[in-house]
Every structure is written in structure tokens, then in C-alpha cells.
Amino acid sequence: xxxxxxxxxHLVRRRGQEARLRCSPMKGHSHVYWYRQLPEEGLKFMxxxxxxxxxxxxxxxxxxxxxxxxxxxxxxxxIQQVVRGDSAAYFCASSRVDYVTDTQYFGPGxxxxxx
Amino acid sequence: xxxVTQSQPEMSVQEAETVTLSCTYDTSENxxxxxxxxxxxxxxxxxxxxQEAYKQQNATExxxxxNFQKAAKSFSLKIxxxxxxxxxxxxxxxxxxxxxxxxxxxxGTELSVKP
Numbered sequence: 593x594x595x596x597x598x599x600x601x602h603l604v605r606r607r608g609q610e611a612r613l614r615c616s617p618m619k620g621h622s623h624v625y626w627y628r629q630l631p632e633e634g635l636k637f638m639x640x641x642x643x644x645x646x647x648x649x650x651x652x653x654x655x656x657x658x659x660x661x662x663x664x665x666x667x668x669x670x671i672q673q674v675v676r677g678d679s680a681a682y683f684c685a686s687s688r689v690d691y692v693t694d695t696q697y698f699g700p701g702x703x704x705x706x707x
Numbered sequence: 708x709x710x711v712t713q714s715q716p717e718m719s720v721q722e723a724e725t726v727t728l729s730c731t732y733d734t735s736e737n738x739x740x741x742x743x744x745x746x747x748x749x750x751x752x753x754x755x756x757x758q759e760a761y762k763q764q765n766a767t768e769x770x771x772x773x774n775f776q777k778a779a780k781s782f783s784l785k786i787x788x789x790x791x792x793x794x795x796x797x798x799x800x801x802x803x804x805x806x807x808x809x810x811x812x813x814x815g816t817e818l819s820v821k822p
Contacts, residue, residue, distance in 0.1 A: 695742075
């Protein structure tokens with residue numbers, strides 16, 4: 593059973609460009625979570641999605657960041673007009689049911705570098 | 708505010724010995740879950756152990772066990788018979804039952820197992 597897949601593993605963007613990060617949850621998982629890890633820090637929650645719904649986006653910056661989890665295909669975290677402060681590792685996690693009854697399993701992360 | 712504190716930024720242990728990593732947390736909620744995640748140099752986040760706050764019995768997974776002290780809001784991780792492959796960053800995290808699947812992480816403890 594394949595784990596959570598994230599691509600790309602490494603992404604380099606220049607300031608002002610857009611970054612698209614993809615996450616394919618584990619088979620049978622319908623809940624996706626995005627976290628950001630700044631250098632030398634722990635992971636910080638960004639957003640929690642179910643298929644076609646955003647459940648909790650309390651950790652998302654108000655501007656430039658958006659996330660979706662369509663009925664078909666991977667979840668996408670989109671960062672518009674990237675700035676150097678967006679450089680971080682972005683992790684996706686998924687769970688089979690809801691967070692109460694199942695653990696979140698993490699992908700390998702996407703390391704975003706903004707030049 | 709809900710916080711997780713790991714007071715040991717770095718620790719080292721000799722192979723085959725036992726080491727304990729500390730974690731304290733702060734919440735006014737009564738129903739929550741606690742986790743230890745491991746992040747090796749590959750940066751993949753791997754679940755080590757999970758504890759439900761309503762359970763008095765401490766969770767155990769092979770060489771990994773926890774000491775959960777609910778009144779003190781303490782959740783330490785003990786690694787017995789340390790192996791070189793245990794070298795990693797270890798993150799303590801908790802999740803409140805009714806707050807949308809948001810994992811709150813500590814800053815991490817970098818553990819080095821020496822031969």
C-alpha cells in the first residue's frame with residue numbers, strides 16, 4: 593500500500609512566481625492536512641480538507657495561499673507571488689476517516705526554495 | 708493558547724542504552740490525543756507512538772514507550788536499547804478532540820545515537 597505521495601520533492605521558484613504543491617493521499621484516505629515547517633522549527637498546521645471541502649483553514653495565511661482537494665485527483669497547495677519567507681518544507685498528511693479515529697500519515701514533503 | 712514545549716533541543720545516547728525525551732503541553736481541554744513523530748535525515752515524518760488522553764495506561768510500541776502524566780501535562784518518550792537508526796529529530800504533538808484535526812507540534816529534539 594503506497595504511502596502519501598508528494599510532488600515535487602524539491603521546487604525552486606523566483607520571487608513573484610507561483611508554486612503548486614501536490615499531495616496524493618494514501619489509498620482509501622479522504623482527509624488531507626497541510627503543514628509547513630520553517631527552518632529549525634516544528635511543523636505548523638495550515639489547512640484541513642476533505643474531498644471538495646475545506647474544513648479548517650485557520651493556519652493559512654490570508655493572502656496568496658490557497659488549497660483544494662477535488663473530487664478526482666490530488667490535493668493542491670497553491671502559493672501565488674512567492675516571497676523568500678515562503679521558503680520552507682511543506683508536508684501533507686492524510687487519514688482514512690476523521691482525525692478522531694485515525695492517525696495522520698505524512699508524506700515526504702516538498703522543499704520550496706524561493707530565490 | 709495551546710502549546711507544546713520540548714525543552715531539550717539536542718540529546719545524545721550510546722547505542723544500546725536508554726534515553727528519555729521530554730515534552731510538556733498546555734491546554735484547557737480534557738479530550739485530546741498525544742503523539743511522538745520521528746523525522747530522520749530523509750525528512751519523512753514517521754509516527755512513533757500515539758496516546759489517548761482518556762487512557763491511563765501508557766502506550767508502548769516495541770522499544771518505544773511513553774510516560775503520560777495528565778495532571779502535570781507531561782508526555783515523555785523513552786527509547787530503550789537505542790539503535791543507530793533511531794538518530795533523528797523527534798517531535799511531540801497533540802490534537803484536541805473537537806478542533807478539526809489540527810496537530811500542534813513542539814520545536815523538536817535532535818537525538819544522536821552514537822556507536
